[in-house]
Amino acid sequence: MSTINENARPAHKGGAPLPGTSSGVLKKVVVIVLLCLAWELTVRILKVNKLLFPPLSDVAVRLMHGLGFGGGSASGELWAYIWETLSVILQSFAISTALAILVTGLAISNIWMRETLSVMTGMFQPLPSIALLPMAILWFGFSRDSLVFVVVMAMVWPIASSLTVGFATISPTLLRLGRNYELGRFAMMKEILLPAALPMMISGLRVGWGFGWRTVVAAELVFGATGNGGGIGWFINNSRLFMNIGDGFAGILLVIIVGLVTESLFRLLQHFTTHKWGTESY
Amino acid sequence: MTTATTATAVGEALRLPANAGSDLVVLDRVSIEFPRSRGSGHVVAVSDVSVSIRRGEKFVILGPSGCGKSTLLTALGGFIPVSSGAILVDGKAVSAPSMNRVLVFQDFGQLLPWRTVSGNVEWAVGKRWPSMKPRERKARAAHYIDIVGLGAQAGQYPNTLSGGQKQRCAIARAFAVQPAMLLMDEPFGALDAINRERMQYELNKVWASESEPVTIAFVTHDVNEAVHLGHRVMVMSRGPGRLRALIDNPCVGSPPHDEAALALVQELRDLLKDEP
Ligand SMILES: Nc1ncnc2c1ncn2[C@@H]1O[C@H](COP(=O)(O)OP(=O)(O)OP(=O)(O)O)[C@@H](O)[C@H]1O
């Protein structure tokens, strides 16, 4: 351990600067605007069939209407679809996190649990969990439970494996500190292990969320074929059935936006925890 | 107030308390072995050490690197078992770590990074007295943070502190829980010379400020530190991990370059040097 703390950040008005307030943001905005223009102009100049590939302006109008903006024709139906999808993934996220903590917690003290966990993680992490959807449908039917099952299978392994690494790299000094203050198993987990493993935990949650988000949208697309369900994936698939391709693109944009928003929520979480404490490992 | 009187005043305060003399810790023929990482057999880290530590004294364990000082201290804390012999605290064999014997490490990473300076001290106080009222807990923490001179940094997270400040915080935390015994493993080992001397002086001060002085076992390989801090100095040798000498130190807390102290420093240095 060196005397100089490489993780400490120079003081700034009110703590470390929020991520994304640098001049890089301006460049990003320019690039996004250029991409949007390219989409709009390509479609219009080349006179692409609007039924197959609508210009951005059409999609934007659809999106606004879907979200309930823009006067009488606005339906606001997108909120219901996106919420349906979000509620599935949030529920799965909570289940996966709790499961991962439980299993890795048990694996700390028991060598057989540890081996089992390591083998299971090795097996299931490379498996695209959407492949389990047919079995899930057999077991749970075309229900929300099937969705939650495949999404949990997508999320739990990356979270568990990063937690395992996080626990394994906790400094022995902190563990001794916990023993010195006579912490029981539960208190040790809550007061030492979890906060110390938080940097790894956050990166695991991030990866897990990414896997889960892809899986839930894909699973809903499959459900869409059966006319069941009601999430954003289902909505996108329906737009194909009714040749409302503009709606489909609006749904896709929304999926992207939600992905970006959650990503910045994770950054915010880091800003208020591991960055502030200087425990970020990179 | 002149420097001379300050030194005398500190010297007075550093006298052992009246109830000193009764033994708090008894080490009875303690040996500690570790299994060898490859092959069979054992590494003997501490061999056949018998000594007792008196209530309220600062007891220094001095020895060259690798002679088993940390091992002995960790066993005293109850973190590792002894291979033979016994460690008794207050007549009872040590079997597990306890808040009554608080360890202070050399490692700057001993503070909880997710708690501020006052958060760290309050956390420990809360563990020690779970039913203490929050206001009382805060006041107690603030008192000890002030004593070690960290009042201005109380709201800062450990990653914004210097090494010396982190050790001060660790010391405040340890004193705040009022253990029967403090076990300090080279807490100033990673500090620069000036800072180390200042911290030694402050440790003496904090120790003396308690109405009922806490018993301290202090591990070091620095002879000057041993003479400045220890009422008694136990010298260990790498032969392996044996007790070589036990020396009474009348010069505890003496200013640097005190003649008697310098003589003792020389004596200890010779003891460390001409190891068999
Ligand atoms: N966990 C362990 N497993 C095996 N051997 C160990 C272990 N811990 C310590 N030892 C051995 O025990 C001996 C004493 O180690 P210890 O850490 O107590 O020395 P020390 O006096 O504290 O040295 P230093 O001043 O460098 O800290 C060393 O030879 C060391 O290699």
Ligand SMILES: [Mg+2]
């Ligand atoms: Mg040591």
